[in-house]
Amino acid sequence: MKSFRAFVIKEFKHIFRDVRTLVILFGMPIVLVVLFGFAITTEINNAKIAVLDLAHDNYSHRLLDKISSSGYFNIADDLQSYSEIEKSFSQGDIKLAVVIGENFGKKMINEKDADIQIITDASDPNTANIVSGYLTAVIQAFTLETGVVKPPKVTVKSQMLYNPENKSVFMFVPGVMTIILMLVSAMMTSITIAKEKELGTMEILLVSPLKPYVIIIGKIIPYLFLSLINAITILLLGLFVFQIPMHGDYLLLLSEVFLFIVSSLILGLLISAISDTQQAAMLISMLGLMLPTILLSGFIFPISSMPEILQYLSDTLPAKWFIIIIKSIMLKGAGIKVIAFETAFIAIITLILGILTVKKFKIRLE
Amino acid sequence: MIKVENVIKNYGSVEALKGVSFEVEKGQLYGLIGPDGSGKTSLFRILTSLLIPTGGKASVKGFDTVKDYKSIRKIVGYMPEHFSLYMDLTVEENLQFFATVFNTTVEENYHLIEDIYKMLEPFKDRRAGALSGGMKQKLALSCALIHKPDVLLLDEPTTGVDPVSRKEFWDMLRKLKDTGLTTLVSTPFMDDAELCDEVALIQNGNILTIDTPANVAAKYPHKLWKVETENNYKTLKALDNFEEKISAFSFGHSVHLATNDNVPEKAIREHLLKSNIKVDKIEPIKASIEDVFMELMR
Structure with missing residues (x-):
């Protein structure tokens, strides 16, 4: 027990004496959350657009007022002819051009059918889709408002449950938390064990009465502790800075976080068992863990639009299920019954990896 | 105290040890002399139970290096070829850590390392990574000795150390021998060999000759x-x-x-x-x- 305590204290000293480790441990989470929360966002604010108003009547002016007052768009360029559209796209950084057809007002009143053309810059398809979607919504609202055009008989009203304003930060915070926990737990643990191998200290530890499980648990405990602190920091940032609602049970949330950390730690141990240098451990964690987690967990790219094979692959990632769990608890207020399947899945994967790790741990050098 | 019988070690098709046998008596300072790549490190790793020999068997204080590896790990003090202490821990922290790992305290066995550690004491708050080569090696020796091992296994302890520190180091080994400690030390330096009680010359995984340094020279x-x-x-x-x-x-x-x-x-x-x-x-x-x-x- 005394040697175990000494081991854990030694681990903490390694962590707190290495500036790089500290930066990764405590700087990264905050930077990532803030980056994803503020900078990388799929929401549209003040997107620059160009306008070609061929009508210049009362209605077209009202429509343009409506567009510019929506807050989503900023009319940066007032064009005079079709030929200027191309130029505007290539010169300015406009995301979209809108063309109001001739006799816009008259057509609206007399024919109940007026023309508006939206031209987007599809070299960035995601943004193009989103801005044209926003603009269509604004124009629809305008037509309803004028009362000139009767709404069609079937009205589709979609409602965004759990995230009514479609805020991307609701998606990013659980995603970032998953990545950070993976990074801290799996990557850092694998690196610290590989470091002992690389520096030769593992050779001395092995030739000592220390039991292998003491070495393993002694390595895990500090990172378990630090991962929990990180998770709580990210949660607090999400709750208070980004105003993510918390409808579920805190204890349940923290237990799920704990489970995920343990599963990541064991993954890290497994990686360290198969890599002899810090670089190898880092590469395997990066390519084998971080990339799949970022790309396949549904954090950035929707799983439903992936090829079928990748969808199956993403099913095997604890990260995917963890993101679902976090969102269910926080946004939907789900209880353990709702997320039982996801939880059981992570638990089983953890168990399998655990057994594998114990089998793989070498009591010798070969 | 140490018995090596016809030990063979192959790494794939590479034969590192081709049937090595020798015996170290209790209290001896035994030298394993040979150039780089002669199989010295493989032999040390087999004796410390870190490697399993491909053939033959070895024992330390009667414990088989394969079967009784747990007992061996309690009684040997091992200093690997490369400096293997924690660079980011201080001199004192390293020593204390290894003492605790072996279920003892620095105070309990201080008399064993007193001579060596006295030279390190002025730097006890310095991180091990910032020590000079000779100091690092003294610290490594202190850490290997702190649990009062029955057998000391030193793999090329004087490689990369200045001549003065090298001489000091051998003086220490002679002193330790006087306390009854059994020591197996490997070195590529022939002049180190003269300070041993008995030497085995090793080359390409074969033992060339075994005798006292004087007799070897007389041969x-x-x-x-x-x-x-x-x-x-x-x-x-x-x-x-x-x-x-x-x-x-x-x-x-x-x-x-x-x-x-x-x-x-x-x-x-x-x-x-x-x-x-x-x-x-x-x-x-x-x-x-x-x-x-x-x-x-x-």
């Missing part, structure tokens, strides 16, 4: 000359067609020439003069372990 079968000239290379070249030559090697500023017993100094001098080489000095010398090693490797 040299030829007459040996130290030849000092203006240029070693020219001398060696000129000696190529010297009929009485058995072997000639460059040793620092001179050439060690082995000849048949009845060759007079004059014959050598005349042969060299014939090749227009200015001879400074030719004298008969006693063979050192290095000469024996060169002879055995020939």
Whole structure:
């Protein structure tokens, strides 16, 4: 027990004496959350657009007022002819051009059918889709408002449950938390064990009465502790800075976080068992863990639009299920019954990896 | 205390040890002498239970290195070839850590390391990574000794250490021997060998000879000359067609020439003069372990 305590204290000293480790441990989470929360966002604010108003009547002016007052768009360029559209796209950084057809007002009143053309810059398809979607919504609202055009008989009203304003930060915070926990737990643990191998200290530890499980648990405990602190920091940032609602049970949330950390730690141990240098451990964690987690967990790219094979692959990632769990608890207020399947899945994967790790741990050098 | 019987170690198709046998008595300071790549480290890893031999068996204090690896790990003090302490921990923290890992305290066994540690004490708050080579090695030795091991296994402890520290280190090993500690130490330096009680010369995974350093040197079968000239290379070249030559090697500023017993100094001098080489000095010398090693490797 005394040697175990000494081991854990030694681990903490390694962590707190290495500036790089500290930066990764405590700087990264905050930077990532803030980056994803503020900078990388799929929401549209003040997107620059160009306008070609061929009508210049009362209605077209009202429509343009409506567009510019929506807050989503900023009319940066007032064009005079079709030929200027191309130029505007290539010169300015406009995301979209809108063309109001001739006799816009008259057509609206007399024919109940007026023309508006939206031209987007599809070299960035995601943004193009989103801005044209926003603009269509604004124009629809305008037509309803004028009362000139009767709404069609079937009205589709979609409602965004759990995230009514479609805020991307609701998606990013659980995603970032998953990545950070993976990074801290799996990557850092694998690196610290590989470091002992690389520096030769593992050779001395092995030739000592220390039991292998003491070495393993002694390595895990500090990172378990630090991962929990990180998770709580990210949660607090999400709750208070980004105003993510918390409808579920805190204890349940923290237990799920704990489970995920343990599963990541064991993954890290497994990686360290198969890599002899810090670089190898880092590469395997990066390519084998971080990339799949970022790309396949549904954090950035929707799983439903992936090829079928990748969808199956993403099913095997604890990260995917963890993101679902976090969102269910926080946004939907789900209880353990709702997320039982996801939880059981992570638990089983953890168990399998655990057994594998114990089998793989070498009591010798070969 | 240490028994190695016909130990073979293969890494794939590479044969690192080809049937090595030797025995170390209790209280001996035993030297394993050989150049890099001769299999010394493999042997140490087998003795510390870190590697399983491909063939043969080894034991330390009666414990088999494969079966009883747990017992072995309690009784040996091991210093691997490369400095293996925690660079980011201080001198004192390293020592305390290894003491605790072996279920003891620094205070309990301080008398064992007192002589060595006294030299380190002024730097006890310095991180191990910031120590000089000689200091690092003293710290590593302290850490290997702190749990009062029955057997001390030192793999090339003096490689990369300055001559003064090297001498100090060997003085310490002699002192430790006086306390009854059994020590197996490997080194590529032939002059280290003279300080051991018994040495085994190892080359390419084979033991060449085992004896006391004095006897090893006395085993040299030829007459040996130290030849000092203006240029070693020219001398060696000129000696190529010297009929009485058995072997000639460059040793620092001179050439060690082995000849048949009845060759007079004059014959050598005349042969060299014939090749227009200015001879400074030719004298008969006693063979050192290095000469024996060169002879055995020939």
